Amino acid sequence: MKKRPTIYDVAERAGVSKSLVSLVLRDSPRVSDAKREAVLEAVTALNYTPSRLAAGLAGTRTRSVGVIIDDFSNLWFVEALAGLRTALAEGGYALSVADASLNAHLGIDPIEAFRALRVDGIVLAGEASAPAVARSGVPAVVLGVRDLGAELAELPVIASDEAAGGRLATMHLAVQGHRDIACVSAPGASAARRERGYCDAIAELGLTPTVVRAPDTGEAAAREVAAELLARAESAQAPRPTAVFAVNDPMAVGVIGAARELGIAVPGDLSVVGYDDSPIAAYGLVSLTSVSGDPRELGEAAGQVLIAKLEGGATQIASRSFTPRLVARGSVAAY
Amino acid sequence: MKKRPTIYDVAERAGVSKSLVSLVLRDSPRVSDAKREAVLEAVTALNYTPSRLAAGLAGTRTRSVGVIIDDFSNLWFVEALAGLRTALAEGGYALSVADASLNAHLGIDPIEAFRALRVDGIVLAGEASAPAVARSGVPAVVLGVRDLGAELAELPVIASDEAAGGRLATMHLAVQGHRDIACVSAPGASAARRERGYCDAIAELGLTPTVVRAPDTGEAAAREVAAELLARAESAQAPRPTAVFAVNDPMAVGVIGAARELGIAVPGDLSVVGYDDSPIAAYGLVSLTSVSGDPRELGEAAGQVLIAKLEGGATQIASRSFTPRLVARGSVAAY
Numbered sequence: 036m037k038k039r040p041t042i043y044d045v046a047e048r049a050g051v052s053k054s055l056v057s058l059v060l061r062d063s064p065r066v067s068d069a070k071r072e073a074v075l076e077a078v079t080a081l082n083y084t085p086s087r088l089a090a091g092l093a094g095t096r097t098r099s100v101g102v103i104i105d106d107f108s109n110l111w112f113v114e115a116l117a118g119l120r121t122a123l124a125e126g127g128y129a130l131s132v133a134d135a136s137l138n139a140h141l142g143i144d145p146i147e148a149f150r151a152l153r154v155d156g157i158v159l160a161g162e163a164s165a166p167a168v169a170r171s172g173v174p175a176v177v178l179g180v181r182d183l184g185a186e187l188a189e190l191p192v193i194a195s196d197e198a199a200g201g202r203l204a205t206m207h208l209a210v211q212g213h214r215d216i217a218c219v220s221a222p223g224a225s226a227a228r229r230e231r232g233y234c235d236a237i238a239e240l241g242l243t244p245t246v247v248r249a250p251d252t253g254e255a256a257a258r259e260v261a262a263e264l265l266a267r268a269e270s271a272q273a274p275r276p277t278a279v280f281a282v283n284d285p286m287a288v289g290v291i292g293a294a295r296e297l298g299i300a301v302p303g304d305l306s307v308v309g310y311d312d313s314p315i316a317a318y319g320l321v322s323l324t325s326v327s328g329d330p331r332e333l334g335e336a337a338g339q340v341l342i343a344k345l346e347g348g349a350t351q352i353a354s355r356s357f358t359p360r361l362v363a364r365g366s367v368a369a370y
Numbered sequence: 371m372k373k374r375p376t377i378y379d380v381a382e383r384a385g386v387s388k389s390l391v392s393l394v395l396r397d398s399p400r401v402s403d404a405k406r407e408a409v410l411e412a413v414t415a416l417n418y419t420p421s422r423l424a425a426g427l428a429g430t431r432t433r434s435v436g437v438i439i440d441d442f443s444n445l446w447f448v449e450a451l452a453g454l455r456t457a458l459a460e461g462g463y464a465l466s467v468a469d470a471s472l473n474a475h476l477g478i479d480p481i482e483a484f485r486a487l488r489v490d491g492i493v494l495a496g497e498a499s500a501p502a503v504a505r506s507g508v509p510a511v512v513l514g515v516r517d518l519g520a521e522l523a524e525l526p527v528i529a530s531d532e533a534a535g536g537r538l539a540t541m542h543l544a545v546q547g548h549r550d551i552a553c554v555s556a557p558g559a560s561a562a563r564r565e566r567g568y569c570d571a572i573a574e575l576g577l578t579p580t581v582v583r584a585p586d587t588g589e590a591a592a593r594e595v596a597a598e599l600l601a602r603a604e605s606a607q608a609p610r611p612t613a614v615f616a617v618n619d620p621m622a623v624g625v626i627g628a629a630r631e632l633g634i635a636v637p638g639d640l641s642v643v644g645y646d647d648s649p650i651a652a653y654g655l656v657s658l659t660s661v662s663g664d665p666r667e668l669g670e671a672a673g674q675v676l677i678a679k680l681e682g683g684a685t686q687i688a689s690r691s692f693t694p695r696l697v698a699r700g701s702v703a704a705y
Contacts, residue, residue: 099487107448107467108649116442116472124475129483131466132442137451140459148464152434152487258654285653292654314443315650318620319593319627 040081048077078172099129101149105161107134110313112160115334122338135163146171156341174344178337182224192354193337195328197225200359201232204308204326207361208278209240212370217245217276219261219286221252226282229310233280245276257281257289265297277370284309284316287323302368312362322365333357375416383412413507434464436484440496442469445648447495450669457673470498481506491676509679513672517559527689528672530663532560535694536567539643539661542696543613544575547705552580552611554596554621556587561617564645568615580611592616592624600632612705619644619651622658637703647697657700668692
């Protein structure tokens with residue numbers, strides 16, 4: 036095992052004194068730009084992270100944790116935050132949240148804002164900031180995001196197995212007797228994993244896959260591609276699907292909306308399964324069967340891992356994968 | 371006009387030196403609990419706010435602004451943040467966001483976490499933290515929340531006129547020929563203002579008001595009270611309303627869900643108007659006519675006011691009220 040780099044290693048590489056490194060880590064204004072740059076270059080190159088003790092002595096501990104998400108309008112993170120709170124309560128850490136666009140007006144990545152605020156640790160729950168977090172050297176854990184690339188390969192990842200979730204949704208429809216099951220998918224790594232689970236299940240069942248991809252992950256785009264898919268029966272090019280798996284809940288609502296416009300009853304003539312078990316799935320008008328990745332449980336696990344890093348100085352922590360579950364409601368009927 | 375208190379006034383009242391006050395304001399650990407308490411008591415009593423210059427000299431400027439909201443799952447704030455960003459880009463301020471429950475695990479108010487992070491200013495966009503913000507002495511502006519009580523009477527309030535919004539929704543239904551217009555309301559100051567607008571319009575029109583109040587602001591609670599209201603026709607105690615104004619969009623979706631369960635067509639047999647113009651209102655399955663408070667515009671105005679306070683040291687800034695507008699979709703028909 037490689038020896039953990041110390042502040043002396045950073046000082047040597049940067050050609051400065053240990054106390055100057057300490058000043059840079061505290062964001063002191065009393066440092067020239069050239070020296071600051073040399074120190075930060077050395078911190079990155081050596082992958083240096085201040086130990087808890089050293090940070091404590093240098094007065095840089097704020098007992099706060101920054102959470103970086105991609106988008107505040109994705110409500111998944113609200114539940115994940117509740118789990119993080121449970122875990123971080125023990126260590127007495129305060130939480131701050133930023134999304135990728137929160138400080139876009141400054142042209143800076145959220146990690147930069149959190150560094151300026153001297154957070155002790157980072158929970159990375161979005162894809163956009165991954166490279167910047169890797170460069171920052173701030174102790175971090177990845178929540179709910181996979182395959183972030185080699186830069187972040189050493190960070191522990193706490194995530195739900197989304198391919199298993201896509202498989203689960205598809206099998207649920209097959210067990211109800213459906214054979215013409217389509218998938219309404221979207222761009223992005225998360226949608227791709229859910230779609231792969233669908234394809235795996237369809238292959239396993241010996242059925243024919245039908246995947247249509249909307250241009251984005253929103254309701255309107257899904258409504259449009261679903262309308263095309265469902266209207267196909269008219270031209271008899273392909274059998275109309277009797278069931279659809281949509282890779283998120285707003286897209287599933289789009290599918291239901293398209294069906295309604297065409298006079299296709301849900302679940303009478305078409306069964307629909309969504310993903311994420313968001314609040315809208317439980318609305319009476321929607322009553323959507325959905326896959327839940329239990330974000331609260333994930334958040335709690337991520338908080339525990341981060342505390343282990345911050346308090347114990349642990350460097351090698353295993354990633355953890357959680358299996359999603361199905362939440363049955365009124366949008367699926369037997370075929 | 372009262373003279374603005376200085377750091378010397380605080381030091382004199384607390385019985386300590388000016389530099390000790392400065393240490394406390396920088397959250398230095400090198401201060402005894404007793405002295406820290408005395409200084410914070412004096413800061414509160416004198417309503418002391420460090421001037422920009424003094425703060426700059428003391429090294430306490432972080433060029434960051436904290437936004438306090440009640441609940442991350444209310445998407446109103448996502449648009450308001452976009453407006454804030456536009457305004458704060460000029461001053462180069464970074465943004466952080468916290469909701470009332472984000473640091474509930476520590477038993478501290480979000481304002482305390484923001485003080486620890488040394489934010490320069492606060493945007494208060496929720497009701498829960500109002501008293502703590504008033505005590506904190508951090509320069510603040512109130513966004514979207516009214517009637518916070520005498521403690522905060524001196525803070526500028528940038529808000530939408532929600533009574534005007536309730537009136538607008540009701541008048542829109544009346545113009546379409548509806549005479550039996552009910553209001554599905556909820557607890558909370560915001561719902562109360564929207565309901566008051568409804569009542570004012572109904573009185574002005576010489577109609578009879580029907581207000582039912584759900585136990586909370588959610589979809590399920592609204593669905594339940596709407597089901598009761600719409601089933602009344604059976605017992606012939608009162609005419610069934612031909613139109614409903616719900617005080618937020620999820621509640622309006624609850625009303626539509628209840629109507630559907632009872633075989634009442636929307637908008638054929640029942641017109642529905644919601645409030646907030648949230649993403650769900652634009653979903654094809656929902657297609658909800660709603661009132662928009664233009665949170666982006668509000669956010670931008672609030673950011674401008676905060677910059678005026680932080681940069682110009684302005685102490686007397688007028689509050690501003692914005693008039694909401696109606697966004698017509700498919701949930702209203704002529705009677």
